[in-house]
Amino acid sequence: MTGRVLMAAAMLFLLAFLASPESFASLFKPFTRNNAPAIYTQTGLMSLTLSHLGLVLLAVIASTLIAVTLAILVTRPSGREFLPLARTVTSVGQTFPPVAVLALAVPVMGFGAGPTLVALFLYGLLPVFENALAGLTGQSPQVQEAARGMGLTPRQRLWQVELPLALPVILTGVRLTAVISLGTATIGSTVAAKTLGELIIAGLLSSNTAFVLQGGMVVGILAVLIYEGFQRLEQLAAARIGQG
Amino acid sequence: MIEIQNLTRIYGTTAVVKDVSLTVETGQIAALVGTSGSGKTTLLRMINRLVEPSAGRVLIDGKDTAEIEPHLLRRQIGYAIQGHGLFPHRTVAQNISTVPRLLGWTQDQHRARVDELLELFQMEPADFRDRMPHELSGGQQQRVGVARALAARPDLLLMDEPFGALDPVIRAKAQQDLRDIQRQLGTTLIIVTHDMEEAVTLGDRIAVMDKGELLQYGPPSEILTTPATSFVSDLIGTGDRPFRLLSLTPVAEIIAEGQAEGAEIPREASLRDALAECLWSGRDRLPVEGGGIVTLDSLRAQAAPTARAAE
Amino acid sequence: MAFRISRTGLLFALIGLAGLALPFVQFKPNRIVPGEGLRLFDALSLPLGWMIGLVLGAVLIAGCLERWPARLRLTVALLSVIAVTLALGAAATQLTPPDNTLARVSPSSGFWLLLLAFALMLADAQSRITLGLPIRLAMLIGAMVLIAVILGSGVLDGVSVMREYAARSDLFAREAAGHLVLAFGSLGLALLIGLPLGVAIYESPAMRRPVLGILNILQTIPSLALFGIMIPIFGWIAANIPGAAQAGVAGIGLFPALVALFLYSLLPVVSNTLTGLIGVNPATREAAAGLGMTRPQILVQVLIPLALPVLLAAIRIVLVQNIGLAVIAGLIGGGGFGTFVFQGLNQTAMDLVLLGALPTIALALVAGIALDLLVEATGGAPKGGQA
Ligand SMILES: Nc1ncnc2c1ncn2[C@@H]1O[C@H](COP(=O)(O)OP(=O)(O)OP(=O)(O)O)[C@@H](O)[C@H]1O
Ligand SMILES: [Mg+2]
Numbered sequence: 001m002t003g004r005v006l007m008a009a010a011m012l013f014l015l016a017f018l019a020s021p022e023s024f025a026s027l028f029k030p031f032t033r034n035n036a037p038a039i040y041t042q043t044g045l046m047s048l049t050l051s052h053l054g055l056v057l058l059a060v061i062a063s064t065l066i067a068v069t070l071a072i073l074v075t076r077p078s079g080r081e082f083l084p085l086a087r088t089v090t091s092v093g094q095t096f097p098p099v100a101v102l103a104l105a106v107p108v109m110g111f112g113a114g115p116t117l118v119a120l121f122l123y124g125l126l127p128v129f130e131n132a133l134a135g136l137t138g139q140s141p142q143v144q145e146a147a148r149g150m151g152l153t154p155r156q157r158l159w160q161v162e163l164p165l166a167l168p169v170i171l172t173g174v175r176l177t178a179v180i181s182l183g184t185a186t187i188g189s190t191v192a193a194k195t196l197g198e199l200i201i202a203g204l205l206s207s208n209t210a211f212v213l214q215g216g217m218v219v220g221i222l223a224v225l226i227y228e229g230f231q232r233l234e235q236l237a238a239a240r241i242g243q244g
Numbered sequence: 245m246i247e248i249q250n251l252t253r254i255y256g257t258t259a260v261v262k263d264v265s266l267t268v269e270t271g272q273i274a275a276l277v278g279t280s281g282s283g284k285t286t287l288l289r290m291i292n293r294l295v296e297p298s299a300g301r302v303l304i305d306g307k308d309t310a311e312i313e314p315h316l317l318r319r320q321i322g323y324a325i326q327g328h329g330l331f332p333h334r335t336v337a338q339n340i341s342t343v344p345r346l347l348g349w350t351q352d353q354h355r356a357r358v359d360e361l362l363e364l365f366q367m368e369p370a371d372f373r374d375r376m377p378h379e380l381s382g383g384q385q386q387r388v389g390v391a392r393a394l395a396a397r398p399d400l401l402l403m404d405e406p407f408g409a410l411d412p413v414i415r416a417k418a419q420q421d422l423r424d425i426q427r428q429l430g431t432t433l434i435i436v437t438h439d440m441e442e443a444v445t446l447g448d449r450i451a452v453m454d455k456g457e458l459l460q461y462g463p464p465s466e467i468l469t470t471p472a473t474s475f476v477s478d479l480i481g482t483g484d485r486p487f488r489l490l491s492l493t494p495v496a497e498i499i500a501e502g503q504a505e506g507a508e509i510p511r512e513a514s515l516r517d518a519l520a521e522c523l524w525s526g527r528d529r530l531p532v533e534g535g536g537i538v539t540l541d542s543l544r545a546q547a548a549p550t551a552r553a554a555e
Numbered sequence: 556m557a558f559r560i561s562r563t564g565l566l567f568a569l570i571g572l573a574g575l576a577l578p579f580v581q582f583k584p585n586r587i588v589p590g591e592g593l594r595l596f597d598a599l600s601l602p603l604g605w606m607i608g609l610v611l612g613a614v615l616i617a618g619c620l621e622r623w624p625a626r627l628r629l630t631v632a633l634l635s636v637i638a639v640t641l642a643l644g645a646a647a648t649q650l651t652p653p654d655n656t657l658a659r660v661s662p663s664s665g666f667w668l669l670l671l672a673f674a675l676m677l678a679d680a681q682s683r684i685t686l687g688l689p690i691r692l693a694m695l696i697g698a699m700v701l702i703a704v705i706l707g708s709g710v711l712d713g714v715s716v717m718r719e720y721a722a723r724s725d726l727f728a729r730e731a732a733g734h735l736v737l738a739f740g741s742l743g744l745a746l747l748i749g750l751p752l753g754v755a756i757y758e759s760p761a762m763r764r765p766v767l768g769i770l771n772i773l774q775t776i777p778s779l780a781l782f783g784i785m786i787p788i789f790g791w792i793a794a795n796i797p798g799a800a801q802a803g804v805a806g807i808g809l810f811p812a813l814v815a816l817f818l819y820s821l822l823p824v825v826s827n828t829l830t831g832l833i834g835v836n837p838a839t840r841e842a843a844a845g846l847g848m849t850r851p852q853i854l855v856q857v858l859i860p861l862a863l864p865v866l867l868a869a870i871r872i873v874l875v876q877n878i879g880l881a882v883i884a885g886l887i888g889g890g891g892f893g894t895f896v897f898q899g900l901n902q903t904a905m906d907l908v909l910l911g912a913l914p915t916i917a918l919a920l921v922a923g924i925a926l927d928l929l930v931e932a933t934g935g936a937p938k939g940g941q942a
Binding site for chain 3: 084097099189
């Protein structure tokens with residue numbers, strides 16, 4: 001209960017801050033030096049936030065769709081051949097540093113939102129894929145057997161049994177991806193993507209801690225909200241299949 | 245001698261052990277029985293101070309345990325629990341020698357002790373010494389658990405449902421072995437069980453607990469023939485009562501003069517075994533090894549509480 | 556004997572053949588002008604290019620057939636990876652006019668795709684044979700030695716990344732050392748503080764929620780911001796607290812980055828310590844107390860050895876994560892390979908970006924695999940999981 005109140009308060013604070021950052025100027029003034037501005041005005045905070053979220057949303061949707069599809073493919077009898085490979089690639093891929101992936105995408109994509117999107121997408125594939133795989137392969141054989149025994153076709157089994165049962169675990173993967181992407185997207189500003197990282201980098205360049213704090217705060221609150229939101233979704237999904 | 249005096253343990257507002265007093269003579273086995281949650285484990289753990297009493301005290305050979313550092317106290321008392329609690333990362337030998345090493349025995353001493361105990365429990369030392377716990381069967385794990393509890397030659401051994409996880413056949417064998425080893429070493433033993441059968445087989449004294457209270461404490465025959473409360477008689481189970489009673493006495497104690505046909509029964513077999521044999525083979529008298537007979541009539545008499553009470 | 560088509564083989568062949576068709580290297584007469592892409596066949600002198608190309612092509616196509624034993628495929632894939640790498644070196648040497656220090660030959664999409672195809676073939680073959688721990692350890696060490704030999708032999712010296720390296724080898728050594736200090740130093744600090752903290756919240760459950768809550772929030776601060784916030788904080792401390800500056804506290808350089816990485820590492824260490832300790836069978840703990848072990852003895856002799864696989868898993872997570880995040884230190888002047896990455900991005904010099912990114916990736920991979928092996932050797936789950 002207190003959790004819910006805190007979340008609501010955090011959300012309201014964030015909205016108020018984004019709608020009218022100037023009214024919070026006094027809060028951040030102590031962190032500036034030499035009368036530097038306390039609030040970043042180069043680009044609107046709201047628009048930076050929206051563009052940041054848009055980038056993350058796009059990347060997460062794309063990685064979720066592709067990763068779940070791939071996980072379904074490699075868990076079908078016809079795709080089993082790819083399963084060991086997929087596992088190896090996933091575990092190795094996750095050791096690739098996101099910043100390196102981002103930097104390496106630049107020669108292919110040029111500067112701007114492109115490489116960030118690609119890096120977020122590639123990096124986001126792995127947690128979702130890993131969890132989808134765990135969800136789809138970790139189901140009790142009895143349930144599968146029962147579904148077969150009742151005469152469900154493979155396609156019906158997938159949609160009516162396997163995916164609903166795997167949903168909570170898949171959502172956990174999506175949550176991990178979303179939270180990682182939210183943080184990694186800030187680094188996208190080093191390759192000129194329009195994200196909240198712009199604010200932080202501006203702060204770093206002009207030694208203006210207020211900017212750094214604002215950027216960190218907005219991303220941090222967003223991450224907590226998204227994290228909590230997903231957790232609630234996962235609980236709902238788990239409750240529906242009787243694991244809540 | 246273990247004297248438990250007015251021991252009480254309170255969690256929150258409920259007393260899970262209420263004012264329990266009992267004495268266990270040196271070299272005897274006391275079995276604590278009772279339903280789940282009746283406070284048996286808590287009572288046992290207050291003896292080695294894994295749980296601190298809220299009130300009351302425990303004397304071991306007249307010495308108040310509250311005056312001994314808990315970990316030093318525990319090194320003098322053997323302790324074996326259900327699921328054996330063996331250290332999964334240590335070999336059988338390392339497990340058994342835990343307390344001797346804590347007590348600073350030399351390597352030669354504790355090595356010799358490990359082999360001695362493994363032999364006592366009929367496990368070939370060369371074969372078992374270096375195995376890991378997961379390489380043992382359930383029964384072997386349980387024996388190692390008891391061997392570990394006995395390693396530093398404690399005068400007192402506490403056991404909490406040590407045989408709970410064993411199948412009936414191994415369990416009977418383990419009980420027999422424990423009884424033999426206990427008699428051989430003269431160790432005082434307090435064992436928790438919720439199996440009345442086990443309490444009757446092993447206990448010199450049985451303590452029946454319910455809701456934290458000690459309802460009755462006495463020899464098995466007394467518990468069976470004159471249960472103090474209806475709870476105790478329920479626990480004994482009216483249906484099995486005669487058989488339990490019979491299982492307490494060996495054939496040797498009621499041998500009569502006479503002759504009988506058929507296979508002989510050993511002198512140390514219980515009356516219960518004798519009755520089973522009579523019913524199974526359709527005889528009304530059995531010859532006993534080394535002479536004499538037991539008759540169905542005498543068995544019947546022994547199965548009735550009145551006969552016992554009159555003794 | 557019927558030939559069945561292996562679909563994994565088919566995938567590798569498609570990737571690899573695309574690699575043969577696409578430019579293998581990018582040739583630039585100097586660092587500024589746009590380059591010209593050359594396929595493998597064109598990048599190498601006449602018989603050599605075609606020979607290597609045809610052999611690689613043949614391997615890829617043969618790989619589509621089902622019946623090759625995994626060990627053979629493993630060997631062939633490994634040899635092919637080496638061949639592709641050596642071909643890159645040869646192309647660079649042949650394309651660069653002698654004594655020309657301006658011309659740049661850099662790996663291009665064809666090279667990366669060929670490398671990917673054979674690396675996948677390697678991974679696939681390896682995942683199909685169960686190899687013992689010692690063999691896999693030997694393979695890891697062997698691979699590192701092989702890379703060292705190839706780099707040391709000078710065959711790749713013509714490649715642009717290596718030329719960037721040659722131009723600043725002293726600097727590279729310094730940034731490499733800096734990167735290692737950042738990654739391992741922050742890990743060391745996190746263990747020093749995180750282990751006792753994990754034990755403490757294990758002993759007093761009431762502390763778990765607040766401590767883990769704070770560490771969780773710390774984790775949500777984007778790395779860039781956390782690095783940025785450290786600068787003024789430590790700058791202020793160094794300036795205002797007597798003795799702090801002498802003790803090495805500073806608002807610039809390595810220090811703020813080290814602390815930021817340390818803060819990120821706390822959550823995995825603390826939460827895994829707790830998970831590991833909680834995961835010890837209560838009967839085992841109970842038995843240890845019942846046998847008369849003191850609290851420290853129980854902790855050191857029983858709980859920590861049994862929690863070790865989970866602790867090592869935390870070390871794996873932290874080390875891999877910090878090797879990656881340490882790149883960001885380059886942005887705030889904290890040193891490490893990130894210095895090259897961000898310099899390269901600023902100057903649009905991709906060779907310089909590679910000089911920073913490739914060793915970072917290699918370091919993360921080696922650390923990840925080595926710790927996976929260690930976790931497995933101590934009896935934990937074979938794959939490093941999430942925090
Ligand atoms: N640490 C504790 N805190 C609160 N209550 C406890 C604690 N330990 C035991 N209890 C309660 O004390 C009561 C007696 O527990 P105890 O473990 O002694 O029972 P038991 O007779 O050994 O039962 P069982 O046969 O199931 O092992 C139970 O109701 C239990 O819930
Ligand atoms: Mg109990």
